[in-house]
Amino acid sequence: MNALPVQDPNTRTALITGANNGIGLELTRRLLNEGWQVAVLIRSSFPADDDAIASAIRGGRLRIYRAELTDFRQLAEALKQIQAAETAIDVLFNNAGGSLPELRFSPQGREMHYELQTVVPYLIYRETKELLLRGSLKTVVGTSSNAFNFTKTFDPGKLARPERFKALTGAYADTKLALSLWTQALAPAEAADGIRLRSADPGPNNTLRKGKKSGLPFPVNYLMRFVFPPPSSGAGRLYDAAVGPYQDKTGVLINSKGVVELKFADRAQQVLDQVDRIYREEFRQLM
Numbered sequence: 001m002n003a004l005p006v007q008d009p010n011t012r013t014a015l016i017t018g019a020n021n022g023i024g025l026e027l028t029r030r031l032l033n034e035g036w037q038v039a040v041l042i043r044s045s046f047p048a049d050d051d052a053i054a055s056a057i058r059g060g061r062l063r064i065y066r067a068e069l070t071d072f073r074q075l076a077e078a079l080k081q082i083q084a085a086e087t088a089i090d091v092l093f094n095n096a097g098g099s100l101p102e103l104r105f106s107p108q109g110r111e112m113h114y115e116l117q118t119v120v121p122y123l124i125y126r127e128t129k130e131l132l133l134r135g136s137l138k139t140v141v142g143t144s145s146n147a148f149n150f151t152k153t154f155d156p157g158k159l160a161r162p163e164r165f166k167a168l169t170g171a172y173a174d175t176k177l178a179l180s181l182w183t184q185a186l187a188p189a190e191a192a193d194g195i196r197l198r199s200a201d202p203g204p205n206n207t208l209r210k211g212k213k214s215g216l217p218f219p220v221n222y223l224m225r226f227v228f229p230p231p232s233s234g235a236g237r238l239y240d241a242a243v244g245p246y247q248d249k250t251g252v253l254i255n256s257k258g259v260v261e262l263k264f265a266d267r268a269q270q271v272l273d274q275v276d277r278i279y280r281e282e283f284r285q286l287m
């Protein structure tokens, strides 16, 4: 086996998706402030007026890879660039996501929430695993949600083609649950390679954006605007899930109460089998 390139032990590197807005942007700012190197996989730009971000880009500490993540061709091209240019990843933050105002379908024909929030994080993990093995922390954090707290029925077989749209508690919630479930099912096998995978609920955050239809029910929209804390709060939760008190845990979901039991755990393997099949049968050939 070839010797792996050695990473400077004093430098930590994160790969963050959805890093240019909201919680991901605050997480990017925090890690840069703490001296991390940050690679980001984003589809649109950082705020133009952020001097610290601009200076980190110029200095090479913030490296940008671009893709509309639900388009497998774009995602594969960006992942090839990451594999070619990055030396190691300590923490992968699979953070991109959000609720849509209706059911939409990806270029591959699956419902968008499922593609973006459940399938894509798995594909990114698979294709960055070699880089994670070269990092020192070997950690993956998926951004989950508490939106599925009241979910009563869950059928993994319907995630790709839901029967109807329901704001926040429908496809959005189901596909966040599915992310946490495959994380739990995959963790034991990956522990053999020293990799730890967790999912984390960033809690409520005001990440409303002008002109963007979020698909949030009116009361949640109201709470977001007037009650929820700024996205630095959620960024703190993701940061703690990665390098805080849960560092030795794997497969777990972390929310404001700490490590919590996942509902529908009996379907975790089925969800993992589904995303793994998509990886093997559709995605790997694009790499």
Ligand SMILES: NC(=O)c1ccc[n+]([C@@H]2O[C@H](COP(=O)([O-])OP(=O)(O)OC[C@H]3O[C@@H](n4cnc5c(N)ncnc54)[C@H](OP(=O)(O)O)[C@@H]3O)[C@@H](O)[C@H]2O)c1
Pocket: 017, 018, 019, 020, 021, 022, 023, 024, 042, 043, 044, 045, 067, 068, 069, 070, 095, 096, 097, 098, 099, 116, 143, 144, 145, 146, 201, 202, 203, 204, 205, 206, 207, 231
């Ligand atoms: N805010 C909350 O209260 C809350 C609560 C629980 C969980 N979360 C989760 O936290 C994560 C971050 O969300 P946020 O609240 O910070 O919202 P946000 O400000 O809208 O940020 C979402 C990020 O994901 C990116 N993204 C969305 N769809 C994408 C796609 N198809 N391809 C590439 N990138 C895409 C966005 O890119 P663009 O800038 O190009 O749109 C943006 O960078 C999400 O997974 C969300 O579900 C949020």
